[in-house]
Amino acid sequence: MAIEANTKKTGRVQPPSMVQKQLWAKAAGRCEFRGCNKILYSDNLTQLRDNLSIISHIIAYEKDGPRGDAILSEKLKTDISNLMLTCKDHGKIIDSYEYIAAYPVELLREYKKEHEDRIKILTGVLENFKTHILLFLIPIGERTFNIDQSQIFQAIQPKYPSSENPYSIDLSEVCYAETKEGWSFLCQTINQKFKDIFKTGANRRDFNHISVFALAPIPLLVFLGSLIGDIDHVDLYHKHRSTDKWTWKDTSEDDGEDYYQITGPEKHNTSSKTALAISVSGEIDKTNIRGILGADCNLYEIKAAKPGLDFLSSKAKLLAFSSAYRELLNDIRCVNGHYNEIHLFSAAPPPVAIESGRTVLPKCDPPIKVYDFIGKDGGFIYALTINEHSKG
Ligand SMILES: [Zn+2]
Structure with a gap:
């Protein structure tokens, strides 16, 4: 009727x-x-x-x-x-x-259900395009940051943001000293803010795709990476100097290249310390590392084909980094064991730094001690440790 x-x-x-x-x-x-x-x-x-x-x-x-x-x-x-x-x-x-x-009633109900299910499935496809945006802004020295929201929305396309206001861990107002206590205070603050956003349990499951826009000192980027390691889908962005935009470039221009080169010690000496250098936005000074860890340290390096601020132009290069880095961690773990720390020295754009924390397997990989670069004269100085775990 x-x-x-x-x-x-x-x-x-x-x-x-x-x-x-x-x-x-x-x-x-x-x-x-x-x-x-x-x-x-x-x-x-x-x-x-x-x-x-x-x-x-x-x-x-x-x-x-x-x-x-x-x-x-x-x-x-x-x-x-x-x-x-x-x-x-x-x-x-x-x-x-x-x-x-x-x-009859049953047939009409079938028509209705069939139609409405089909609509739900077809329109549901868009769900996969939804992303939660996370801003991570921590000052580097005196330098504070902000990111133009229209650039963010442009960069994530064809995805769309889950809400108009991005989630934000913004410590622009926070003063901190680059000391052990300073880093530890920052990690605690970030951890708390992170927990507030990505609540535990059921709510956490809603965050199956996030897009991260980060500007922060490298140790904190690595730390952020370790926090988002269990989120299935993470897109990382950074501002490209050549375009002044956050949108990734097309990969076609540099297809087929070997993006990274991996080197290591001739023989891994288990009684020496182990260092991992990431040379992507610049080249790490190895004498500085040897000065800190000893001349006999086991020094591994993952190095971009042409290190520089413009190197990380495409998502393909980030993906290639992740798999090369993961492979290197596996190799190091084999000779180094689960417990002997790896000392991480990084000259990397934010997505690479985050990825170097995110790719680490909790409890399985060794703890990673992350160093901060405080300038040409001061070189590297220890900041914080991720993936801490004790023997047995
Ligand atoms: Zn009809």
Whole structure:
């Protein structure tokens, strides 16, 4: 039994406007009669916009109507589960006593479910395009940062942000000393803010895709990486100097190149300390490392083909870094064991620094002591440790 959705006829039951809207949404404005799928908000031929729909009752709103029922007619007369959005032709068929036998309740319910499930699945595809944006802004010395939001929205395309306001760990107002206590204070603060955003348990599962825009000292980028290690899908961005934008460049320009070169000691000496140098945005000074860890340290390096501030131009290069770095960690673990620390020295853009913390396997890889570069004269100085775990 059918009623015209936009008219009020005496004796006819008009479902509440909210129910009508929900039905329109569930049907995506198309006829739910199997095989029809006609658009009901504009005329196909003239393209004139009008409401061409009928809201049809599966069980009639009166007990004597088509498929009417002494109890259910009254009970379900405005229940969305009993309503179908149809074109006028199919509304008439549903409404006709003549075709009751051909269109029993079960079949119409099947039509409705089939149509609404299909809409839900098709429109649900967009869910995969949703991303949670995380800003991570920690001053480097006196330098504070902010990021233009329109650039963020541009960079994440074709993804769209989960909310208008990005999640933010912004410590621009915080003063800290680059001392052991200073780093430890920052890590605690970041950890707390991170927990507030990415709550534990059920809420955490909603964060299956995040996009990170970070400007911070390298040790804290590595630390951030260790916090987001268990999030399945993470897109990392940085500002490209050549374009002044956060959008990744196309990869086609540098396809087929070997992006990274890995070197290590001729023989790993288990009684010496182990260092890992990442030379991507610049080249690490090895004499500085040997000065800190001893001339006999086991020195591994992962080095970009052409280290420099413009090197990391494409996502492909970041991906290549992740797999090369992961492979190197595996190799080092084999000779170094789970417990002997790796000392990490990094000249890297934020995505690489984050990735070098994110790729570390908790408890499985050795603890990683991260150093901060405090300038040409001062060289590197120890800042913080990620993946700390004790023997046994
Ligand atoms: Zn139809």
